[in-house]
Amino acid sequence: MKRFIALSVFGAMVAGVLVSSVSSAPTPSESANKWELEFSYQTPRCIQVHVPGEDAPRTFWYMRYTVINRTDSEQSFMPEFVMYTDSGQELRSGEGVPSIVFDTIKQTLSDPLLKAQTDIMGKIFRGADNAKDGVAIFCDIDHSAGSFDLFIGGLSGEYAIVKLPNPIQMKVRGKVIEKDEVVLSKTLHLNYKLPGEAAARPNIAPELVSKNWVMR
Numbered sequence: 001m002k003r004f005i006a007l008s009v010f011g012a013m014v015a016g017v018l019v020s021s022v023s024s025a026p027t028p029s030e031s032a033n034k035w036e037l038e039f040s041y042q043t044p045r046c047i048q049v050h051v052p053g054e055d056a057p058r059t060f061w062y063m064r065y066t067v068i069n070r071t072d073s074e075q076s077f078m079p080e081f082v083m084y085t086d087s088g089q090e091l092r093s094g095e096g097v098p099s100i101v102f103d104t105i106k107q108t109l110s111d112p113l114l115k116a117q118t119d120i121m122g123k124i125f126r127g128a129d130n131a132k133d134g135v136a137i138f139c140d141i142d143h144s145a146g147s148f149d150l151f152i153g154g155l156s157g158e159y160a161i162v163k164l165p166n167p168i169q170m171k172v173r174g175k176v177i178e179k180d181e182v183v184l185s186k187t188l189h190l191n192y193k194l195p196g197e198a199a200a201r202p203n204i205a206p207e208l209v210s211k212n213w214v215m216r
Contacts, residue, residue, distance in 0.1 A: 026160035028186045028213040034157035035075055037124070039188065041065040043205045044150070046140070049104045059140040060101050061091075063150070064109065068131045069124045077124040079117065080153040081136040085145035093117055093136040101137055109135075143198035147209070149191050151216060156186035160215055184215040 042064045048057040061083075069075050081093035094117050102116045113133050120134040141148060160183070167180040192206035 026162060026184060026215045028156075028158060028215055034159075034186075035071045035073075036156040036158070036186075037075065037077065038068040038070050039065060039152070039155050040067075043208065044192065045205060046201050047101075047105060047108065048202070049098075049101050051098050051100060060097060061138040061141060062101075062105050063136045064111075064114070064133070065136065066131055066133050067120075067124065067155070068128055069126050070128075071126065074123050074125050075157075076122070077132065078121050078154045079134070079136075080151075081117075081138075082151045082153075083138055083141075083148050084151075085142055085148045087142040087145040089142050089145065091138040091141070093138055096139050097137045102135065105135055105137065141194070141201075145194060146196075147191065147193045148206075149189065151214075152188040152190070153185055153216070155188055156213075158186035160184050187214055187216040189214045189216075 044061050044063040046059050046061050048059050050057045063081070067077060067079075069077075079093075083089075083091040083093075085091075099116075106112075106114045111133060115132060115134050117134060117136060120132050124130065124132060136152075161181055162184055163181050164179065167178050169176055169178050171177075189210075189212050190208065191210045193209050194206050195201055195204040
């Protein structure tokens with residue numbers, strides 16, 4: 001019987017398919033062979049925000065970043081930030097995050113040009129003068145988590161089409177579709193180690209363990 005999978009776990013299943021046939025798994029080119037945006041970032045930090053209507057402040061995580069288009073033409077910037085903790089948690093930037101959290105971070109950083117993820121999407125023109133400053137915001141990380149992986153998509157035009165050994169069925173917006181191939185994009189992968197105690201997280205920044213490009 002063919003399995004039906006939700007879109008949120010589709011990537012994990014594809015990863016399993018690729019692991020089972022490592023020889024055919026695509027890897028990013030060593031030098032950019034497609035357009036690629038310059039991306040700089042700061043270490044993720046946590047912040048407590050009092051959300052209206054709630055009794056106690058909530059903890060959120062954010063990563064401030066700057067993106068510059070140094071290619072030969074304007075590009076479309078559609079960033080995607082996904083975090084996976086070693087405790088099994090999946091967090092997507094912006095999901096479940098009230099707008100007041102961005103307002104609080106913007107005020108804390110004293111950056112009037114800082115853009116929310118929905119506002120930063122769109123065309124990005126060439127040159128440092130047209131750089132965009134943004135922030136990726138996540139709900140709180142599990143207290144039991146000791147590390148997390150952060151995947152950042154939308155920075156490169158490089159992609160690869162991978163044929164699946166067996167077609168799979170998946171449900172998208174209530175409709176069932178069959179897939180016999182997937183499109184993987186060049187994605188920045190950051191791995192961070194968290195402080196030993198959850199109570200120390202507001203005062204001790206996560207430690208960057210590794211940084212690399214992957215096809216995802």
